[in-house]
Amino acid sequence: MKTRPLKELLQREGATLVGVGDVTQALTSELIHLNRGIAIALNRGLSSDTNDQLERLQKLAEVWLKERGYRSFSIPPDSDRRKDKLITKLYHLVSHKTAATCSGLGWIGKNGLIINNTYGSKMSWATVLTDAPLHPDTPVSGSQCGECDLCVRHCPSGAVKGYHWSMVDPRQELVAYDKCRSLKTKRHGFAEKPNCGFCVTICPFSRSRHKQKHG
Amino acid sequence: MVDEAKKKEVLEKMRNGVIQYDEDACKEGAQEALDLGMDANEAIFDGLVSGMEEVGRLFEAQEYFVPEILMCADALYAGLDILKPHCQQMDIGLKGAVVIGTVEGDVHDIGKNLVKMMFDVAGFNVYDLGRDVPLDKFVEEQLKTDSDLVCLSAMMTTSMVGMPKIIEKIKEKNPDCMIMIGGAPTSKELADKWGADGYAEDASNALKEAIKMVSFLKKLRDEKAGKK
Ligand code: B12
Numbered sequence A: 001m002k003t004r005p006l007k008e009l010l011q012r013e014g015a016t017l018v019g020v021g022d023v024t025q026a027l028t029s030e031l032i033h034l035n036r037g038i039a040i041a042l043n044r045g046l047s048s049d050t051n052d053q054l055e056r057l058q059k060l061a062e063v064w065l066k067e068r069g070y071r072s073f074s075i076p077p078d079s080d081r082r083k084d085k086l087i088t089k090l091y092h093l094v095s096h097k098t099a100a101t102c103s104g105l106g107w108i109g110k111n112g113l114i115i116n117n118t119y120g121s122k123m124s125w126a127t128v129l130t131d132a133p134l135h136p137d138t139p140v141s142g143s144q145c146g147e148c149d150l151c152v153r154h155c156p157s158g159a160v161k162g163y164h165w166s167m168v169d170p171r172q173e174l175v176a177y178d179k180c181r182s183l184k185t186k187r188h189g190f191a192e193k194p195n196c197g198f199c200v201t202i203c204p205f206s207r208s209r210h211k212q213k214h215g
Numbered sequence B: 001m002v003d004e005a006k007k008k009e010v011l012e013k014m015r016n017g018v019i020q021y022d023e024d025a026c027k028e029g030a031q032e033a034l035d036l037g038m039d040a041n042e043a044i045f046d047g048l049v050s051g052m053e054e055v056g057r058l059f060e061a062q063e064y065f066v067p068e069i070l071m072c073a074d075a076l077y078a079g080l081d082i083l084k085p086h087c088q089q090m091d092i093g094l095k096g097a098v099v100i101g102t103v104e105g106d107v108h109d110i111g112k113n114l115v116k117m118m119f120d121v122a123g124f125n126v127y128d129l130g131r132d133v134p135l136d137k138f139v140e141e142q143l144k145t146d147s148d149l150v151c152l153s154a155m156m157t158t159s160m161v162g163m164p165k166i167i168e169k170i171k172e173k174n175p176d177c178m179i180m181i182g183g184a185p186t187s188k189e190l191a192d193k194w195g196a197d198g199y200a201e202d203a204s205n206a207l208k209e210a211i212k213m214v215s216f217l218k219k220l221r222d223e224k225a226g227k228k
């Protein structure tokens, strides 16, 4: 099944990146029938309502699939914070990283975040799983961090361990999240916000884009 | 008089909303039902719940799997949230107190919640223990609240086996309390076998049974008081 019409629709509606991955390998038995993962990314900082925008795009994808007789299951961008419904219990079974890497839109950097070649790790991601036999994109082959270790050296809490991510062992822990979080509690400034985010801003892939945009 | 054709359409909308896990359709349907002046109870059971029954069938036919089921249940609750406040409060001239919960090892609580809702509507005092409730918790709660009834729900053949244990303990500690069981794998025969005082196959019958039981208890108490 062709993916172009769906991708074009979502891009026309504002998605920065759209990819389709075969996510069979990553699924548990509850979800195994929904083996295509549609990864949708928005360039962060575009607006403050990034999550709402992503959810709107997910809805469009759901409708598109439904019209063609397929089912879908959307994992919202802030899946970890949702607790209000029954379906929220299944969110933790799917990571946005899975769909992104399986659809070739990025690898996981040493900083533990999805890195896209063009946009770096400044993206917000959402995933739609479906049983539509969409033709999958080529998965990413591995990390392109190379010798760079900027995020390892600059992380104020020493949380970034410096490992290379690979598809072979996608669950290896790259960042000591307890350390990262402890910084957050130490500096109350971040209490309700995301953490310091140096690992995002320091990354050359995130910055090259920045340079391009501002000449 | 509510227009029959329109009414059917709205019920169908809610039913399909649940089946197709479309929360918005369920909400719209629920609102439309209210705008039409339909009875909220009827909208719930002939619309939303009838959809969930079909979902159960689809699950059995392996057309639906766990994520679909959960989304269907979310859609049902979305409609229920709108309709519930409009359920006609019945005045049955009787105040009962009920402990209700889904037994240990079982997280199916949609049916239990519907039964609970009927009790709420009837003005009963309901102590809802939730789902996956440890067996002893029912006994404790009954003693603590001195409720007239304990209602046990189970949707699995593996979890319903906890029921006779609870029944035995409650009867031992408080023989005056009555027990009703329900949920798809249970039956009148099992209720009799396990020494429960009642069984009902759906939520409205659960309420009818409960009313019977509470009035019976009341009569019993009055008689006792009279003898003294
Ligand atoms: C929804 C559902 C789920 C949802 C539950 C969500 C929730 N919060 O409740 C989820 C996805 C979580 C789930 C999980 C599981 N489920 Co399930 N699930 C169902 C399903 C499809 C529908 C149940 C339902 O809600 N029906 C709608 C309501 C309105 O009906 P009801 O519960 O029967 O309630 C009515 C009456 O029974 C009565 N009633 C109910 N309680 C009481 C109490 C009293 C006191 C009285 C008087 C009356 C009464 O009144 C109600 C309203 O009229 C059924 C299949 C089916 N067709 O029933 C399977 C089913 C119940 N599940 C089953 C199984 C096996 C499981 C799982 C193990 C996963 C799996 N492998 O499928 C887990 C178990 C989790 C656990 N430990 O409990 C089996 C049980 C088999 C068995 N005989 O043991 C069933 C029968 C499916 C099947 N055919 O295999 N499930």
Ligand code: SF4
Pocket (backbone or CB within 6 Å): A154, A155, A156, A157, A158, A159, A160, A175, A179, A180, A181, A183, A195, A196, A197, A198, A199, A200
């Ligand atoms: S957010 Fe800050 S503390 Fe956490 S890993 Fe990134 S750089 Fe380190």
Ligand code: SF4
Pocket (backbone or CB within 6 Å): A109, A110, A111, A112, A115, A144, A145, A146, A148, A149, A150, A151, A152, A202, A203, A204, A205
């Ligand atoms: S800063 Fe360097 S090592 Fe860290 S994620 Fe970016 S490219 Fe990879």
